[in-house]
Amino acid sequence: MKYTGKINWIVTLTVTVINLSFLVAAWYGYSHFGEPGTFLGFQCLTWGLFLFMYFIGGLGITLGYHRYFTHSGFKTSRWFQFVLMFLGSMSLQGNLEEWVNNHRHHHRDSDKDGDPHSPRHGFLHGHMLWFLYEYEWPEEKKMVNDIMKDPMIRNQMPVSVIAAVSGLAVPYLIAGWEGFLLAGVCRIGWVQHVTWLVNSWGHTWGRRPWPTGEDSTNTHLIGLLALGEGYHNNHHYDDRACIHGWNWYDLDTTKWVIYGLEKLGIIWDLQMPKHWRKDRKETVGA
Ligand SMILES: [Zn+2]
Ligand SMILES: [Zn+2]
Numbered sequence: 328m329k330y331t332g333k334i335n336w337i338v339t340l341t342v343t344v345i346n347l348s349f350l351v352a353a354w355y356g357y358s359h360f361g362e363p364g365t366f367l368g369f370q371c372l373t374w375g376l377f378l379f380m381y382f383i384g385g386l387g388i389t390l391g392y393h394r395y396f397t398h399s400g401f402k403t404s405r406w407f408q409f410v411l412m413f414l415g416s417m418s419l420q421g422n423l424e425e426w427v428n429n430h431r432h433h434h435r436d437s438d439k440d441g442d443p444h445s446p447r448h449g450f451l452h453g454h455m456l457w458f459l460y461e462y463e464w465p466e467e468k469k470m471v472n473d474i475m476k477d478p479m480i481r482n483q484m485p486v487s488v489i490a491a492v493s494g495l496a497v498p499y500l501i502a503g504w505e506g507f508l509l510a511g512v513c514r515i516g517w518v519q520h521v522t523w524l525v526n527s528w529g530h531t532w533g534r535r536p537w538p539t540g541e542d543s544t545n546t547h548l549i550g551l552l553a554l555g556e557g558y559h560n561n562h563h564y565d566d567r568a569c570i571h572g573w574n575w576y577d578l579d580t581t582k583w584v585i586y587g588l589e590k591l592g593i594i595w596d597l598q599m600p601k602h603w604r605k606d607r608k609e610t611v612g613a
Pocket of ligand 2: 397
């Protein structure tokens, strides 16, 4: 990975607009505060849509982009691969080629020079400043060679555009402009920040039960928000495992979806944690 020092203006402007939408939503909520049938100024229907789209768009990242496409944590059929790619594209986190490349670099060089988003260079750098710049990736081909053999992934762009547009159009058609604002634009920003928290908070504060040689942590709060990705120290210890929360009470929502999909026969050959045995020390350092 080579830092070029150039700003990626398309990403910077997109992220700026998405984050400004939080201010617009705060103003909208304030001006409709206390109206009947609303919560914080938005209709309950709109909040329901927000939660639903946060859930399916978030799963597109945790179950699809991360646990399936990056780490091959289970096997599935062609149609479900497409569903996962489509849902992941709804959260505007780039195409699989770049997402998987960034993330595999992160695992290989965690909190070292080749890590694109280590908070050792500053919490905000690890959270979101890192991707406002352009990088050269001499090893990208090698890193994503396996997934790029798939023509579906090589030709992701039109699917990404349709997924992103439908992620805005569907809430607009159901709940009007407030649906577009809260369940469309703000939901994209929310899922992005939650994902980035795994990189920033999840490498700064929390428990470190496993000696992984970098700064990754386990936290229930990020576990809850990021549908289970907050058990990040577990994940660095055993990155193939498709289960991240290794205690029954861990808030790994994606794990429960995985078990459900396996029961339905939609996914199979789950990679279970190698060390899911007596040498686990989850409570150490809690
Ligand atoms: Zn990490
Ligand atoms: Zn990972």
